[in-house]
């Protein structure tokens with residue numbers, strides 16, 4: 117199976133940026149440029165407080181809209197957290213899990229990841245499970261070990277039949293927001309490792325359904341080269357997803 121047999125998936129992660137009116141403007145602009153969604157999947161991961169408004173504007177288009185995090189319980193005494201069903205209720209159809217900033221700024225441990233991914237799937241949210249090594253880990257030659265450990269935890273409750281709904285994002289921590297993109301070789305190597313791990317875990321057929329995105333300083337001028345790498349099925353874009361002028365050329369990387 118060649119990597120282009122999987123539908124390209126271009127996702128924007130707004131993080132804690134934009135405001136309500138700029139968010140809605142951006143959604144309107146991107147919606148207007150999207151076709152029927154047949155040849156690529158495009159989604160934004162937006163601050164939860166804007167989800168209801170953003171999904172209302174995105175309605176009638178193939179644009180996906182997701183939350184940036186969740187907690188795995190359905191309800192309870194978890195001040196400040198959001199249950200999967202709450203994201204669904206305000207229109208989200210997907211969610212990021214284990215983003216680098218959740219792990220490194222807010223110290224979310226590996227042990228939570230399997231339950232978060234499972235809770236997303238059980239609530240009918242499409243998870244993008246994020247993994248990636250720090251600069252120190254890369255320098256110490258631990259990239260593969262770290263990524264595999266993160267895959268083990270996040271995929272601990274994954275079953276073969278979940279594969280088509282699962283996406284993995286490889287985001288080397290040192291490439292996020294730094295302007296320093298991983299080289300084509302580095303990306304190719306880690307994505308190959310991830311695919312092999314998935315094959316061992318889920319079997320070849322199911323593993324080939326999982327899309328693997330690259331994230332970390334993706335810009336209009338490197339999107340095409342990154343998308344040409346084997347096993348790169350899409351891009352998870354931070355800074356360049358905040359403006360139509362930079363995000364549209366990334367969505368249209370092959371035009």
Ligand code: 13P
Nearest residue numbers: 129292293332333354355
């Ligand atoms: P940047 O594209 O700003 O480097 O952010 C990447 C990212 O963290 C997307 O989730």
